[in-house]
Amino acid sequence: MDLGILVENVLNAVTAGVTIGCIYGLMCIGLGLIFGIMRIVNFAQGELLMLGMFTSFYLVSEGRILSFLGPYWGPFIGAMCAAPALFAGGALLHRFLISRVSGLRTVGSLDEGHFGQLIVTLGISLILQNGGQILFGSTPVAVRTPLSSQAFEVGPIYQGATVFLNKAKLVAFFVAVLAAVVLYLVLEYTRLGKALRAAADNPTAATYMGIDVDRAYRIAFGLGSGITAVAGGLMATYISFGPFVGFDYVIIMYSGVVLGGMGSIFGAFWGGVTVGFVQQFSALVLPPQLQNAAMFDVFLMIVLLRPQGLFGRSAERA
Amino acid sequence: MRQGAGPHLRRSLTVLAAVSIIYLLATLFVTNSYYQLIMTLVPVWALFGVSWNILSGYGGQLSFGHASFFGIGAYTVTLAMVYWGLTPWVGIPLGMLLAALAAVLIGIPTFRLRGHYFALSMLAYPLAILYVMQYLGFQEVSIPMHREHGLAYMEFAEPRIYTLIAVLLLIGGVVVSMVIENSRFGLALLAIRQNELAAEAAGINARRWKMLSLVVSGMLGAVVGGFYARVLLVVTPESVFGMLVSAQAVVVTLFGGVASVWGPVIGAAILVPLAETLQAELGTYLPGIQGVVYGIAIIAVMLLSPDGLFWTVRDRLLRRETPHGVSEVTGLMPDAGSGGQPLAAATRPASRGSGPLLQVERLSRSFGGLRAVSEVSFEITEGEILGIIGPNGAGKTTLFNVLNGVLAADQGSARLDGRPMLGKKTYGVCRMGVGRTFQVVRSFPRLPVLDNVIVGAYGAGMSDRDAIARAIRALEQVGLRGRAGVAAGQLTNKQLRLMELARALAGNPRLLLLDETLAGLGREECDEVLAVLAQLRAQGMTICIIEHTMHAMMRLADRFVVLDHGRVLATGLPRAVVEDASVIEAYLGKKWLTRR
Numbered sequence: 001m002d003l004g005i006l007v008e009n010v011l012n013a014v015t016a017g018v019t020i021g022c023i024y025g026l027m028c029i030g031l032g033l034i035f036g037i038m039r040i041v042n043f044a045q046g047e048l049l050m051l052g053m054f055t056s057f058y059l060v061s062e063g064r065i066l067s068f069l070g071p072y073w074g075p076f077i078g079a080m081c082a083a084p085a086l087f088a089g090g091a092l093l094h095r096f097l098i099s100r101v102s103g104l105r106t107v108g109s110l111d112e113g114h115f116g117q118l119i120v121t122l123g124i125s126l127i128l129q130n131g132g133q134i135l136f137g138s139t140p141v142a143v144r145t146p147l148s149s150q151a152f153e154v155g156p157i158y159q160g161a162t163v164f165l166n167k168a169k170l171v172a173f174f175v176a177v178l179a180a181v182v183l184y185l186v187l188e189y190t191r192l193g194k195a196l197r198a199a200a201d202n203p204t205a206a207t208y209m210g211i212d213v214d215r216a217y218r219i220a221f222g223l224g225s226g227i228t229a230v231a232g233g234l235m236a237t238y239i240s241f242g243p244f245v246g247f248d249y250v251i252i253m254y255s256g257v258v259l260g261g262m263g264s265i266f267g268a269f270w271g272g273v274t275v276g277f278v279q280q281f282s283a284l285v286l287p288p289q290l291q292n293a294a295m296f297d298v299f300l301m302i303v304l305l306r307p308q309g310l311f312g313r314s315a316e317r318a
Numbered sequence: 319m320r321q322g323a324g325p326h327l328r329r330s331l332t333v334l335a336a337v338s339i340i341y342l343l344a345t346l347f348v349t350n351s352y353y354q355l356i357m358t359l360v361p362v363w364a365l366f367g368v369s370w371n372i373l374s375g376y377g378g379q380l381s382f383g384h385a386s387f388f389g390i391g392a393y394t395v396t397l398a399m400v401y402w403g404l405t406p407w408v409g410i411p412l413g414m415l416l417a418a419l420a421a422v423l424i425g426i427p428t429f430r431l432r433g434h435y436f437a438l439s440m441l442a443y444p445l446a447i448l449y450v451m452q453y454l455g456f457q458e459v460s461i462p463m464h465r466e467h468g469l470a471y472m473e474f475a476e477p478r479i480y481t482l483i484a485v486l487l488l489i490g491g492v493v494v495s496m497v498i499e500n501s502r503f504g505l506a507l508l509a510i511r512q513n514e515l516a517a518e519a520a521g522i523n524a525r526r527w528k529m530l531s532l533v534v535s536g537m538l539g540a541v542v543g544g545f546y547a548r549v550l551l552v553v554t555p556e557s558v559f560g561m562l563v564s565a566q567a568v569v570v571t572l573f574g575g576v577a578s579v580w581g582p583v584i585g586a587a588i589l590v591p592l593a594e595t596l597q598a599e600l601g602t603y604l605p606g607i608q609g610v611v612y613g614i615a616i617i618a619v620m621l622l623s624p625d626g627l628f629w630t631v632r633d634r635l636l637r638r639e640t641p642h643g644v645s646e647v648t649g650l651m652p653d654a655g656s657g658g659q660p661l662a663a664a665t666r667p668a669s670r671g672s673g674p675l676l677q678v679e680r681l682s683r684s685f686g687g688l689r690a691v692s693e694v695s696f697e698i699t700e701g702e703i704l705g706i707i708g709p710n711g712a713g714k715t716t717l718f719n720v721l722n723g724v725l726a727a728d729q730g731s732a733r734l735d736g737r738p739m740l741g742k743k744t745y746g747v748c749r750m751g752v753g754r755t756f757q758v759v760r761s762f763p764r765l766p767v768l769d770n771v772i773v774g775a776y777g778a779g780m781s782d783r784d785a786i787a788r789a790i791r792a793l794e795q796v797g798l799r800g801r802a803g804v805a806a807g808q809l810t811n812k813q814l815r816l817m818e819l820a821r822a823l824a825g826n827p828r829l830l831l832l833d834e835t836l837a838g839l840g841r842e843e844c845d846e847v848l849a850v851l852a853q854l855r856a857q858g859m860t861i862c863i864i865e866h867t868m869h870a871m872m873r874l875a876d877r878f879v880v881l882d883h884g885r886v887l888a889t890g891l892p893r894a895v896v897e898d899a900s901v902i903e904a905y906l907g908k909k910w911l912t913r914r
Contacts, residue, residue: 041434100621114434115380116620119572122382123617126565130609138605243606247561251445254438293449296442303439304427 004159011163013280019166019173021276023234025269026176027249028256029183030228032268033220036257037200040102040221041114043121045228045253046246047128048090052082052229053236053245054136057143075145075168076175079233083179083226090225093124094218102217125246132243142240143233147171172234179230180269183223187265196220228253248292252279255299327500330579334492337583338485345481352598354477355549360590361484362546363566367574367582368491369538370567375577376504377531378511380433383440384567386424386447387417387536389559391543393451396459396553399471406472410544417540421533429528432514441564448559461551472548480549487545488583491538495579498534502776502785507531508577509762509773516760519722521748521777521825539567562609569612573619575628584628589615673736675700675860676829681730683713683720690716692884693730698829703851703861705875705892707868709904713884714864715757718831722754723747734829748777753822757833757864759814763807767798767817770806774824785824792820795857796850812843816850823854830854832863836870848874868896880904 031045056078059066069077101116148168155162187193199206199216207213235241252275260271275298282294345357370384394413398404404412428439464471474480498504506527509517514524547553557563567582574585593608600607623630674697683691691713698704706714719725721732723744732739734750748754753774762770771792775785793799796816801809809817815835822830835851836844844867851861851874865871871878871892878895880887882904888895895901 097617116624118380118434118437119568119620120617122565122568123613123620126609126613130606130613133606134604134610251442287453289449289453293446293453296446299442300439303431303435
């Protein structure tokens with residue numbers, strides 16, 4: 001019987017790891033665009049996630065514009081609606097703030113402008129968190145869908161071990177994978193995607209090739225914001241959240257992006273999946289309060305064990 | 319103490335005393351207890367900013383996790399009082415010890431990282447501790463009251479006494495910060511911040527200084543945290559390990575002025591009352607207004623005056639005055655004169671034997687499949703100038719990087735006067751007596767020329783007095799004496815090259831490795847630098863120089879080593895080497911040979 005419980009726990013951790021991991025993967029792609037490819041250190045990425053959650057919440061909750069979609073379709077359509085909203089928000093942020101401390105302006109400067117980026121995005125993060133508290137209040141909310149309390153049961157497989165597939169997470173998982181694939185295709189095969197990657201790879205050279213680098217960066221930053229916001233909207237269907245929720249996830253996002261290897265969209269996705277797995281498995285052995293602490297330890301391990309190969313010293317020429 | 323530090327320090331201390339007295343007098347007129355609390359919090363957060371400034375301002379190691387130390391101080395004081403009945407007078411020093419220990423434990427792995435990776439990792443520490451504290455059940459711990467022994471337990475009915483203690487603590491922190499700023503510690507930190515590799519090549523042990531700055535700044539942070547807990551009576555993980563705590567330090571310092579003693583004080587004096595008042599007036603309608611104000615403040619500062627209020631105002635004021643940097647330095651003239659004599663004796667002893675000064679044997683270094691340096695052997699004898707020439711990508715700079723410890727060698731050996739050089743850190747090679755300049759000048763642009771050069775002298779472990787005198791003499795050797803007080807960022811390319819040369823000379827090297835010192839110079843400038851080098855040789859200096867310009871090398875070098883594809887193609891006297899067929903082929907291609 002003990003073995004049965006163990007098998008059940010492990011199997012459930014695996015399925016939860018896959019579903020939540022893919023949603024994390026989508027979230028990490030957003031940061032992967034901004035940090036991994038454009039090399040902009042964005043502290044406020046967690047707040048973009050939070051805004052994605054609230055966008056969805058304010059669109060589909062009872063009595064709002066999209067509430068006619070009902071509790072089954074609504075939350076997921078709401079999550080997708082967060083993309084255009086935060087795309088615009090991200091592009092504006094970039095236009096007025098981020099562009100002043102990144103891109104062409106900082107090429108060749110002392111630390112490629114990372115100091116300025118850290119500070120400015122920390123400021124944005126503080127404003128959004130605390131401004132969020134003013135606008136949304138500090139009571140946690142959730143996007144309600146009956147799916148989050150329903151599950152497919154698979155099994156019993158082995159000595160009574162049953163796998164539960166939460167329906168909300170399952171749908172969110174499919175939406176996340178779909179969004180990731182679409183984004184991948186756009187970046188890989190369209191003219192826009194090529195311009196973005198060229199601008200990110202070498203802004204100076206891209207300028208000479210006639211690419212409007214500022215515009216490309218703005219679009220990429222908007223995309224990064226929008227993608228993370230969709231992930232936020234999806235997560236809103238199965239967690240409750242407040243204005244300060246972004247903070248826990250910003251570390252997860254950086255872990256995923258760094259783990260997956262800088263500069264790779266694919267990598268960022270797998271990084272996110274891995275982090276999701278680690279988190280779900282740590283739930284098997286650690287008390288709930290320590291799961292977040294474990295997450296930070298994993299982050300530290302990743303950064304400490306893979307400092308080379310990332311940018312920093314390796315690129316330096318004496 | 320560094321040059322001219324005495325009067326400067328005295329002036330700053332006078333200002334500090336005056337400001338403190340006025341501030342304390344002002345508290346006498348404040349009767350509202352909430353404003354009294356604000357008056358205590360201003361020096362508290364100012365001190366926290368001062369503490370952050372030592373690590374992140376001077377040293378440039380941006381940390382978003384300073385709350386680690388604040389929280390350790392706060393919880394040590396509180397828990398020591400709850401469980402052991404220890405007074406904060408003991409609890410605060412205990413917290414400092416624990417913070418120092420934590421700083422070492424955090425520093426050992428984290429200083430392997432640079433830039434924003436360092437910043438992000440530092441962020442993770444307080445958050446990890448925060449969750450552990452929640453797990454251990456210390457959600458909300460109150461400090462027990464001891465009304466009968468108020469003084470013994472740092473408990474006062476009169477809130478102004480807290481303000482007094484806070485101001486005294488701040489004075490202590492500011493003095494520590496001033497001493498650091500005016501010592502070799504501060505100069506080393508500033509040099510590391512501006513160019514870590516150059517600092518290492520000048521003999522600065524960057525790792526050690528960074529660690530020391532983290533320990534000092536962590537201990538100060540623990541003092542603030544411990545005192546804060548005592549004043550507020552209750553600690554929660556969020557209120558002492560939370561993000562907003564770390565942000566406070568960053569915000570007040572950036573706003574007031576980075577890498578300036580006064581910056582955090584100015585920042586706290588403006589922002590803390592502003593945010594607290596807003597919180598009190600609007601907090602009920604607009605919770606979190608404090609964070610919004612801080613966010614706006616740091617964004618505005620970053621975009622409008624990236625170095626903070628203090629520097630912007632100072633630059634404005636200074637622009638109106640005549641630059642006084644030069645006169646300050648000339649004031650040191652007699653000092654330098656008297657220091658000049660013993661220095662001649664202080665230069666390194668001559669070679670012990672008649673063997674070569676530098677002996678390189680079968681040195682190799684690969685990058686993946688590319689053998690950048692392959693089985694290179696050569697020697698340099700004392701007093702000679704050896705020119706290393708070769709086409710682009712021949713491995714010349716890589717050779718230098720391996721020799722002075724920037725890169726590790728795959729195999730082979732290199733000996734300076736019989737002692738092995740390989741396997742040492744960059745600063746260690748420098749201390750053996752190897753000076754280095756870089757292909758792209760690596761200066762400390764915001765430091766004055768003299769300070770740039772003093773870094774080299776400190777790197778060699780000289781006393782303050784000797785270092786200043788040696789630096790001035792090095793500037794004389796390269797003919798930059800007149801520019802000593804100018805910020806390095808304002809020099810021309812030629813002057814920068816000479817300054818870098820002076821920095822290398824200031825460490826009393828036995829061997830100079832010069833990487834394309836003539837690059838980008840016009841013909842006349844080139845001649846001037848060549849004259850300086852010729853003079854150095856006349857004084858007995860041994861030089862190994864990488865150069866592209868053949869005609870310059872023909873005039874300067876005693877012997878050539880030609881590298882191509884990482885291998886030694888030819889060695890010998892200049893005339894013989896330039897007529898060597900294989901050398902001509904490497905430089906100009908096969909066709910050229912046949913045409914001749």
